[in-house]
Amino acid sequence: MRPTTKDLAVAAGVSLATVDRVLNGRPGVKQHTIEKVSEAIRKIGFERNISAANLAKQKTYTFLFLFPETGDEFLDELIFKIREVSQAFTADMISADVRRIDASDPHKVANCLAGLGNDEVDGVAVMAPETPPVRDAMNRLTERGIRAVSFLSGRPQNSDTDYVGIDNHAAGATSAHLMGRFIGPKKGSILVVTETMQARDSIERRLGFDAVMNRDYPDLHPLPSLETYGHQERTQLVVANAFSNNSDIVGAYVLSAEARTPVEAIIGMPGASDVVCIAHERTPFTESALKANQLDAIIAQNPGHLVRSAIRILRARCDSREPLASQEKIRIEILLKDNL
């Protein structure tokens, strides 16, 4: 049988009250006694029964996903998953909600984070560009005892904040590898399109992509990144320009999660059916484009895993546990028609 606090008290030669004081960091215990208890914990392998503790504390975990106001189908899918996962986690006394704010304004994000009360929320998953105000606000949250993770975007480099999402450099490298192999012996240029190169994920994907292209596929020339800014007409224009300026386009890589507009522009170009086209994230659109052979592969991260991972990490941090790293590494999925 698993040892309880009672067993621990006996093993440490102290009373239950003292064990309680030590376990919950209450004052008025001699250093020597603390050590006696700590040693007994190791000796008998005591592990606090978190369920029982949460029951006694009436603890419920409340987590918040802070998402941008504007978003693509992938964001919708994430929000749907949060509701689904939240449902499934009620048994674990966890509830998760979504709040959407204008992520383009770092101060709004920071203000929102600053306005969160300790009684209101136990942890936040923030999806917003990494800017000093946001980083500061997240650090201040942590100081106040509210856990924070970076969700998909904006992993602070030199911070110890947890990050939930794929390794974007590796994702770009994987795209390049796949594209190089799919294109085969042909030579030519590669179109690279994104919503904005301001976003950290786009930058990293591009770097990974270029690294592999340069190293392994010298016959392929990635063109400078085209930015769509999310506007359909602009996308149409820059893609058409790129095709008319480069008659040798053999591949297209859409960096951003918003794939629909760029992909539709690309497949509308003459001769586009011979262009190997790779995009990110599984959405109703990318899925049907893959089935219709308009896309050759999708580089994806599983929305359900992302959401669950964020919640597991936040919960672990709330319990002062270390998350299981091997479980929380989000895999880069390669989707083809046959493994959708």
Added chain:
Amino acid sequence: MRPTTKDLAVAAGVSLATVDRVLNGRPGVKQHTIEKVSEAIRKIGFERNISAANLAKQKTYTFLFLFPETGDEFLDELIFKIREVSQAFTADMISADVRRIDASDPHKVANCLAGLGNDEVDGVAVMAPETPPVRDAMNRLTERGIRAVSFLSGRPQNSDTDYVGIDNHAAGATSAHLMGRFIGPKKGSILVVTETMQARDSIERRLGFDAVMNRDYPDLHPLPSLETYGHQERTQLVVANAFSNNSDIVGAYVLSAEARTPVEAIIGMPGASDVVCIAHERTPFTESALKANQLDAIIAQNPGHLVRSAIRILRARCDSREPLASQEKIRIEILLKDNL
């Protein structure tokens, strides 16, 4: 606040004792009362606090993984993961163990299953070929209240037993797709190697592989499956024979989890560096072969996910809950050098 049994009693207009009788299926309650309580459950959205219930019941989940005695590196990895995951799940009062038996003898497997006591084990994940004795033994286990899932091999087709593992038909199809694209415009034969075609997973992978090859890549001809029976000399022989009988081999697909022997035989053949080679499962060997460009892709299933999924499904079944299907579908991972 989440409604408790007390709230439920008030809402149903009955006493706590009656609520308890209904919730735990104890006898001596009028049908009409049961319905009153059930309706109140729906009305106030009552959900049993499983942590509290398990605490009261002193319930701990004990799960067993039944694995073959002989196995490859992938099996070792699985066993390692079971220990790791078991550790992480102690907080949830779950413990998982491994028992290894001679899986080639269905009766030994069946006997082992039959010998499991209800007090000893709550659920079993069985990795053994699907044979009538095993299927029967699993059904009888279920009847005795011990949950069972098929792990990787031997999903009974017409049974409602849960299955943990990838869709092997889709995995074969994915391999074919990838191989077709990687080989490009060349024509030729494809070597297909496996430990044994007796195994259901090999059969299904082969079917999926052939389906896509026939449909999409008419210039590629998959050869009849070579069986190694796990013997190194035999492998060497059949592979060498295949190469000397077929001068146009452009691809090789290793179906089975044991990839080392076949892959080593293949890369030892003259001209093998031009052969696109795809194998299953990530192991130290396949990983290094991928990095060394000896393998072009690995089709994998994540051992950690497999183990966790099996445990989550068993736990859900023990609690008479439905597992979350979208979480438990094991994804077919495509591993390239860049997303290892």
Added chain:
DNA sequence: CAAATTTTGAGGTACGTACCTCAAAAAGAG
């Protein structure tokens, strides 16, 4: 050495559920 202070122990209640007993109420049988 006594007084003040710190440290420890003993005991309680609570969380939400399970499971038990015993008595009271309701329903059915004759």
Added chain:
DNA sequence: CTCTTTTTGAGGTACGTACCTCAAAATTTG
């Protein structure tokens, strides 16, 4: 209508932990 049986209620204890109070013991201070 009485007697038997079924159904229900009231109350208790327990699980492992948290958190509280009060007194006793140990230690430090003057």
